[in-house]
Structure formats: structure tokens, C-alpha cells
Amino acid sequence: MTDDAQPAAADLPDVPASAPLGRGRVTLQIIAQHLAVSTATVSLALRGSPLVAEATRSRVQSIARQMGYSYNRSAASLRTDRTNILAVGFHDITNPYFAELLAAIEETATGHGRSILLGTYAENLDRQDRVLTTLKEYRPDGMILCPAAGSVAADFAHLLEAGLPIVQLSREIPGLALDFVGSDDRHGAVLAMEHLLGLGHRRIAFLGESQRISTGRNRFTGYCETLARHGLPLDRAIVHSAQGTRENGLKGIQAVLAAADPPSAAICFNDLTAFGAMLGLRHCGLEAGVDFSLVGCDDVQEAAQWYPALTTIKNFQDEMGRKSAEFLLERIADPNAQPRRLILTPELVVRGSTAPFRG
Amino acid sequence: MTDDAQPAAADLPDVPASAPLGRGRVTLQIIAQHLAVSTATVSLALRGSPLVAEATRSRVQSIARQMGYSYNRSAASLRTDRTNILAVGFHDITNPYFAELLAAIEETATGHGRSILLGTYAENLDRQDRVLTTLKEYRPDGMILCPAAGSVAADFAHLLEAGLPIVQLSREIPGLALDFVGSDDRHGAVLAMEHLLGLGHRRIAFLGESQRISTGRNRFTGYCETLARHGLPLDRAIVHSAQGTRENGLKGIQAVLAAADPPSAAICFNDLTAFGAMLGLRHCGLEAGVDFSLVGCDDVQEAAQWYPALTTIKNFQDEMGRKSAEFLLERIADPNAQPRRLILTPELVVRGSTAPFRG
DNA sequence: CTGAAAGCGCTAACAA
DNA sequence: TTGTTAGCGCTTTCAG
Numbered sequence: 001m002t003d004d005a006q007p008a009a010a011d012l013p014d015v016p017a018s019a020p021l022g023r024g025r026v027t028l029q030i031i032a033q034h035l036a037v038s039t040a041t042v043s044l045a046l047r048g049s050p051l052v053a054e055a056t057r058s059r060v061q062s063i064a065r066q067m068g069y070s071y072n073r074s075a076a077s078l079r080t081d082r083t084n085i086l087a088v089g090f091h092d093i094t095n096p097y098f099a100e101l102l103a104a105i106e107e108t109a110t111g112h113g114r115s116i117l118l119g120t121y122a123e124n125l126d127r128q129d130r131v132l133t134t135l136k137e138y139r140p141d142g143m144i145l146c147p148a149a150g151s152v153a154a155d156f157a158h159l160l161e162a163g164l165p166i167v168q169l170s171r172e173i174p175g176l177a178l179d180f181v182g183s184d185d186r187h188g189a190v191l192a193m194e195h196l197l198g199l200g201h202r203r204i205a206f207l208g209e210s211q212r213i214s215t216g217r218n219r220f221t222g223y224c225e226t227l228a229r230h231g232l233p234l235d236r237a238i239v240h241s242a243q244g245t246r247e248n249g250l251k252g253i254q255a256v257l258a259a260a261d262p263p264s265a266a267i268c269f270n271d272l273t274a275f276g277a278m279l280g281l282r283h284c285g286l287e288a289g290v291d292f293s294l295v296g297c298d299d300v301q302e303a304a305q306w307y308p309a310l311t312t313i314k315n316f317q318d319e320m321g322r323k324s325a326e327f328l329l330e331r332i333a334d335p336n337a338q339p340r341r342l343i344l345t346p347e348l349v350v351r352g353s354t355a356p357f358r359g
Numbered sequence: 360m361t362d363d364a365q366p367a368a369a370d371l372p373d374v375p376a377s378a379p380l381g382r383g384r385v386t387l388q389i390i391a392q393h394l395a396v397s398t399a400t401v402s403l404a405l406r407g408s409p410l411v412a413e414a415t416r417s418r419v420q421s422i423a424r425q426m427g428y429s430y431n432r433s434a435a436s437l438r439t440d441r442t443n444i445l446a447v448g449f450h451d452i453t454n455p456y457f458a459e460l461l462a463a464i465e466e467t468a469t470g471h472g473r474s475i476l477l478g479t480y481a482e483n484l485d486r487q488d489r490v491l492t493t494l495k496e497y498r499p500d501g502m503i504l505c506p507a508a509g510s511v512a513a514d515f516a517h518l519l520e521a522g523l524p525i526v527q528l529s530r531e532i533p534g535l536a537l538d539f540v541g542s543d544d545r546h547g548a549v550l551a552m553e554h555l556l557g558l559g560h561r562r563i564a565f566l567g568e569s570q571r572i573s574t575g576r577n578r579f580t581g582y583c584e585t586l587a588r589h590g591l592p593l594d595r596a597i598v599h600s601a602q603g604t605r606e607n608g609l610k611g612i613q614a615v616l617a618a619a620d621p622p623s624a625a626i627c628f629n630d631l632t633a634f635g636a637m638l639g640l641r642h643c644g645l646e647a648g649v650d651f652s653l654v655g656c657d658d659v660q661e662a663a664q665w666y667p668a669l670t671t672i673k674n675f676q677d678e679m680g681r682k683s684a685e686f687l688l689e690r691i692a693d694p695n696a697q698p699r700r701l702i703l704t705p706e707l708v709v710r711g712s713t714a715p716f717r718g
Numbered sequence: 719c720t721g722a723a724a725g726c727g728c729t730a731a732c733a734a
Numbered sequence: 735t736t737g738t739t740a741g742c743g744c745t746t747t748c749a750g
Contacts, residue, residue, distance in 0.1 A: 075727035
């Protein structure tokens with residue numbers, strides 16, 4: 001709503017006739033001039049400081065609105081050394097597990113006046129390095145990280161040295177004294193195994209094994225321990241090593257089914273792997289929950305809707321995401337506090353994809 | 360690697376004895392002093408400008424690395440008025456359709472040296488307004504937007520007035536002369552309908568109808584037009600109006616099945632709705648692809664893996680996401696170019712959830 | 719090829 | 735209660 005119409009700039013170039021200064025946007029400076037007060041007053045007024053008189057505050061605020069003022073966070077950040085940005089580094093947001101975590105983080109961040117700067121790196125270490133370096137250059141107040149497979153502590157040294165508050169989410173790098181929010185993955189695998197053993201299964205495959213991420217190591221450990229406790233052998237022929245994707249679930253089940261002594265059940269690294277495995281079973285003329293038992297891990301939204309619905313280990317992505325953001329906010333507030341670890345206890349959700357063993 | 364050890368600050372407060380200036384981070388200034396050159400030279404050198412001698416360039420770069428220098432993008436942005444940030448506003452990234460779009464955008468952005476600032480608003484107009492205002496304050500170079508249901512052109516006026524380059528993705532607000540990347544949704548619905556009609560179905564429901572988003576209007580139009588072209592009546596009793604979620608698919612199918620003259624098939628606003636509907640069918644003792652035919656829309660990753668696999672309309676999220684980012688980059692490069700529209704042609708993917716009508 | 723100097727828009731002392 | 739001033743870290747003329 002500018003009162004004066006824009007005069008057609010005749011023959012002049014697009015530099016305004018009046019003052020060639022500035023970028024044409026309305027700044028604190030402009031508002032201050034307009035009101036014949038100082039920029040300091042405008043700054044304080046806009047932020048609702050009690051230091052300025054109520055009258056000036058409302059006068060400033062209404063003028064600012066009229067003039068279409070927009071706060072410049074780059075400028076403020078330069079001055080205050082805070083950006084209100086939370087950086088998030090994930091490997092793949094197409095994976096519903098990470099999408100659910102991200103949604104919870106975003107929700108929590110927004111609720112606390114923070115915004116999310118996102119970077120992904122597809123389990124690629126070089127790319128992770130580039131992405132994290134770039135994210136850091138935006139000077140986020142903190143960072144939530146789910147490290148790519150094979151990461152080592154040294155990969156994050158430059159972030160720590162810069163004093164950037166970081167919380168690790170879901171996956172953990174050994175030897176990094178950082179806040180961590182995750183699940184008791186070993187326990188989750190034990191729950192899955194005990195469920196299958198209780199149903200009478202003795203040949204149980206593991207699909208999506210990987211030693212390059214903590215969740216992989218812990219889940220596999222739970223698997224091995226439970227086998228041992230029940231006096232069952234660990235048979236590498238029915239362990240399929242791969243990243244936890246839909247495609248690998250399909251390949252994995254076919255691989256273990258081809259073993260000399262095939263399994264009657266499988267636990268999967270995650271739900272995606274289990275979904276792929278279900279498909280693979282059908283290719284082999286088998287049906288989960290009838291001829292074969294399948295347990296997933298995470299309980300992503302679609303797990304409950306599959307047919308058969310997937311028996312899985314619930315990992316509370318919503319709470320994990322929320323908590324990781326809260327941890328980060330607290331870490332930012334108190335950089336010197338002791339690092340904290342929150343390990344949520346997973347729960348078994350029994351649905352249709354598992355059934356009693358039948359010779 | 361600082362040579363001099365930090366002397367214990369005896370009785371002094373935590374202000375360093377030497378110089379109370381700066382924030383302790385290494386800046387261009389610091390590097391310049393260290394090398395006895397000007398900050399201008401350092402700046403140029405770090406960016407590999409041909410203006411500086413090869414020798415100084417490498418000297419500066421290696422020192423910068425040694426000192427652990429990190430480029431401060433807030434500072435650069437303030438100066439250059441560019442952030443290399445692309446803002447993305449979506450309503451829900453837990454929906455795989457949007458997650459897939461976002462992944463493609465992020466990939467493209469990163470490939471062009473840009474980062475993604477993410478905001479979500481859950482189809483909530485107030486929240487959309489707050490989120491977009493905040494995103495704008497970070498001065499992104501541009502914005503990719505999928506407007507919340509019920510948005511009107513006025514909601515985005517402040518962004519346009521600020522001259523912020525915007526491309527609309529997937530959904531479109533009438534009366535906004537902005538770049539747009541989307542699908543020919545009307546045509547998609549026609550494909551779905553012709554498929555079902557070709558299978559002999561005559562009573563075909565529509566699940567997830569909504570007039571508050573362009574995709575909803577267009578898909579429903581395709582549905583209505585095809586009915587009309589075949590001389591079939593539009594029966595509101597088998598049209599279920601709701602947002603396209605898993606839950607609403609379940610409710611929707613139950614609602615239309617309860618009609619006096621129930622349908623033998625349904626087309627769904629999106630795949631999520633179809634997934635819910637499949638579940639709902641089972642609750643009613645029906646099976647998609649046998650007793651009932653179901654067509655989804657989008658072809659998200661899980662669609663191919665469901666049982667039965669979902670017949671759906673492929674919408675090429677990957678290309679849409681990529682193209683929207685490319686459009687934005689080009690729009691940023693040339694703000695005055697004519698707005699462009701890219702409407703991808705969807706394709707029918709026939710899978711197991713549809714079957715010939717049987718009285 | 720390099721340096722000096724100004725300034726982007728904001729906030730935080732400190733004075734008045 | 736408000737104004738003055740300096741400066742965050744960078745880039746960009748303009749001189750040399």
C-alpha cells in the first residue's frame with residue numbers, strides 16, 4: 001500500500017533517481033528514518049522489548065507491517081552468532097523411518113522457533129563430508145546427525161572442534177562423546193527372536209546384516225546371543241548381508257531360501273527389508289504368516305496396513321525425533337553439560353506375518 | 360593445532376588476557392594477518408579467483424585448511440544478498456509422495472551447490488503463513504511450494520512483493536502467475552477410469568475427493584467427465600470427500616460400500632488412500648483384484664510391493680522434484696523470464712489390484 | 719596482482 | 735525511555 005505511484009523511469013537505467021543506496025528492501029534503518037527514531041529503538045520495539053514505551057512499540061510495529069518489513073536473519077545472525085537453524089543430516093528421507101524421524105524433528109523445531117536445514121548423503125562418506133561441511137558453513141545452532149554407514153569419529157572432528165552442538169540419532173559412532181537418542185536395538189532383536197522361537201521356529205534367518213552401522217551391529221548381536229542362549233548354531237548361509245532396502249529384502253529372502261537347509265522364519269534389519277522379503281516369498285510360492293514367518297523392525301506407518309500386516313519391533317520414531325530435537329535444544333542452551341544418552345525400549349508388535357512353525 | 364598452549368586464566372574472568380575481540384573463530388581477517396596480506400586477497404584466493412597469483416592462492420588455501428577455517432555464509436549473504444538456500448514448503452513429508460519429491464529436490468539442489476531449508480504445515484493455513492514468513496526471513500534465493508489446501512493467491516502476496524522466486528509444485532493456486540511443475544491430473548483420472556470401464560465396471564467410486572487443492576479438483580473432474588462421456592451418472596453416494604490419507608481410505612471404502620447400490624471399483628485420490636481402502640475391503644471380506652477393483656494415484660515406492668500390487672497412475676515424483684528445482688534455479692538466474700508450466704503426462708500402471716467386473 | 723575502505727542489516731553496550 | 739556508536743565476517747569497487 002504505497003501512496004505514491006511508481007513513476008515510469010523514463011530514459012533512466014533501473015537505478016532509482018533518488019538514492020542509489022541500499023537494495024530497495026525495507027530495513028530497520030528505513031523504518032527508523034520514517035519515524036524519526038533510532039534503529040536501536042526500532043529493533044527493540046519489533047522484538048517487543050519492555051525497554052521501549054508501549055506507544056512507540058505499537059507505532060513501530062504497525063509501520064513495519066505497513067511497509068512490508070521482513071526481518072533479515074542473516075544480518076541478525078552475523079551480529080548475534082545464532083541462526084535459529086537446526087541442521088539435520090540423514091542418509092535417505094525416502095526411507096519412511098527417516099521421514100518419520102524428520103517430521104518429528106521438524107515439528108519440535110518449529111514449535112521452538114527453529115528451522116530445519118536438511119542435508120542427505122545416501123550412505124556415501126564423501127558426500128556426507130561435503131554435506132556436513134556445507135551445513136556447518138550456515139552456522140546452525142546445532143546439528144542432528146544419523147551418520148552414514150562406515151563413518152568414524154574422525155569424520156566429525158571438525159564439527160566438534162568448531163564447538164557445534166550435535167546429537168546423534170538412531171545410529172551411533174563409537175568413541176564420540178555426544179548426546180545420543182536411539183533404541184535398544186539389541187533388545188529389539190531379542191524380542192523378535194524370542195517371539196519366533198516361542199512359535200517353534202528353529203531355523204531363523206537374518207536379513208539385512210551390516211556391521212557398518214551401530215543399529216546393524218546391535219540387532220545382529222541380539223540375534224546371535226539369542227541363538228546361543230537357545231543352543232542354536234549361527235549359520236552364515238541364512239544371514240544375508242546388505243543395506244536395509246526393499247530391494248535387498250527381496251534378494252535376501254531368495255538367497256536364504258536357496259540354502260541347503262532353508263529357514264522357516266526370518267528377522268529383518270528393518271521394515272523395508274521385511275516388505276521386500278514378503279514380496280520375495282510370494283515369488284517363491286510362499287506366504288508370510290502361513291508358510292513362513294517374518295518380523296520387521298521399526299513399525300513404520302505402512303507396516304500395519306500390509307497384507308499380512310507385519311509383525312515388527314516398534315521403535316517410536318515420533319518420540320525419538322522429538323527427543324533428539326529437545327536434547328539438541330538443551331545442549332545448545334548448556335554446551336558444557338554432560339553428554340546424555342536416551343535409549344528407548346522397543347516393543348514387539350505381533351501381527352499377521354508370523355505364525356507357529358509347522359514342519 | 361595451535362602452537363601456544365592456553366594459559367590457565369588464573370583469577371581473571373573468562374575474557375582472554377590478550378585480545379577481547381572477535382569470537383575466537385578463524386576468519387578471513389585472522390588468516391590475512393597471519394599471512395600479512397589483505398582480507399580481499401584471502402577472500403579472492405579462497406574462492407580460487409584468477410585475480411590472485413597461483414602462489415598466494417595455494418599458500419592461503421593451505422593455511423586456511425591448517426587453521427580450520429570455515430566459510431561464514433551468513434556474513435557472505437549479508438554482503439552479496441544471496442544465500443544459496445532453497446526453501447521448501449510442504450504439508451507433510453511423512454507422505455511418501457512428498458518425501459520422494461523432496462528427495463529429488465534435495466539431490467538436485469545439492470548438485471548445484473544449494474542447500475534445503477525445510478518447512479511443513481500439515482494443511483494448516485495459519486501454520487503455512489507462519490512457516491513461510493519465517494522461511495522468507497532467511498532470505499532464501501528461491502522457494503518451492505506445495506500450497507496447503509484452501510490457500511488463495513493473497514496468502515502468497517508478501518512473498519511475491521518481496522520478489523522472491525517461487526515455483527509451485529504439484530498443486531497450483533489459481534491466479535498466481537508463477538512457474539509450475541505438476542502432472543496432468545485430469546488426464547490421470549481419465550486413464551484410471553477408462554481402465555476400470557474397460558474391465559466392465561460401471562459403478563465406480565471416488566475416494567478422497569477434495570475441491571480445496573488443484574490436484575483434487577482436476578482428478579475429480581477427470582472422473583466426472585469420463586462418467587459423463589460414458590453416459591454414467593455421478594452418484595454422490597459413492598464419492599467420499601476427505602484428505603488423501605491412509606485412514607481416510609479405510610473410512611472411505613467402508614462408506615461407499617454401505618451405499619444402497621455399492622460400487623464394484625474405486626479410483627483413489629492417491630496411493631495412500633488406496634492402501635487404506637485395500638485394508639478396508641478386507642474388513643468387509645472383500646479382496647482387491649478379486650471382488651473389487653482399486654486404482655491409486657502417484658505410484659509411490661510401496662505401491663509395487665503391496666499384495667495385491669497396486670494398479671495406479673504413475674506421476675514421476677523424481678522428475679517433478681528435479682524439474683521444480685531446475686525451474687527454480689533458472690528463475691533465480693532470470694527473474695524476469697516468462698513464467699513456465701511443465702505438466703507431465705501421467706501413465707497407467709496396471710498391476711494386481713484391478714480385475715474384470717464379475718456380476 | 720594486491721591493499722584500503724566501505725558497507726550489507728542488524729544488535730548490544732554505553733550514554734544521554 | 736531513547737540515541738550513538740561500533741562491529742559481526744564477508745565482498746567489492748577503486749587505487750596502487
